[in-house]
Amino acid sequence: MILKGKVVKGIGRARVFVNMMKDIFNQKTNMDLYSGTLNIKLNRPYELKPTDIIKAEEYGGKYNVQVQECTLLEHKAYIVRSEKNLKEESDYEKNIIEIVSDINFREKYKLKNEDKIEVWVHD
Numbered sequence: 016m017i018l019k020g021k022v023v024k025g026i027g028r029a030r031v032f033v034n035m036m037k038d039i040f041n042q043k044t045n046m047d048l049y050s051g052t053l054n055i056k057l058n059r060p061y062e063l064k065p066t067d068i069i070k071a072e073e074y075g076g077k078y079n080v081q082v083q084e085c086t087l088l089e090h091k092a093y094i095v096r097s098e099k100n101l102k103e104e105s106d107y108e109k110n111i112i113e114i115v116s117d118i119n120f121r122e123k124y125k126l127k128n129e130d131k132i133e134v135w136v137h138d
Contacts, residue, residue, distance in 0.1 A: 018134040020057035022126050023111070032097070033115060036074040040115075043067055043082075044093065052095070052113040053087070053120045055132060060109035063096050064138060085114070086135040088124055092116035094136070 029052040065081040078099040094112045
């Protein structure tokens with residue numbers, strides 16, 4: 016499945032949580048994460064089909080994190096969504112996805128806000 020959207024600015028808190036999850040994420044996926052996320056606003060809401068769940072107690076957080084493998088610009092990546100964002104106190108609407116990987120997509124591909132982008136999700 017292909018998700019279509021555009022690059023958007025996040026709220027700036029992901030770096031802390033990504034750093035907290037680095038070790039357990041590496042154990043589960045064998046990927047060393049870059050400390051940040053790429054936020055994409057999709058044309059429609061998206062319900063993740065998690066390939067893994069990182070439990071709050073595994074990384075010292077408050078909420079479990081859903082993880083779904085994807086490909087962005089021919090690079091392996093993962094969509095992550097805190098279970099907080101499945102509840103009413105969500106920081107984001109369900110049409111916003113956060114992508115993590117071992118690279119900084121903005122730097123490597125010169126991405127900027129409003130750039131159109133496609134994400135291939137692995138079902």
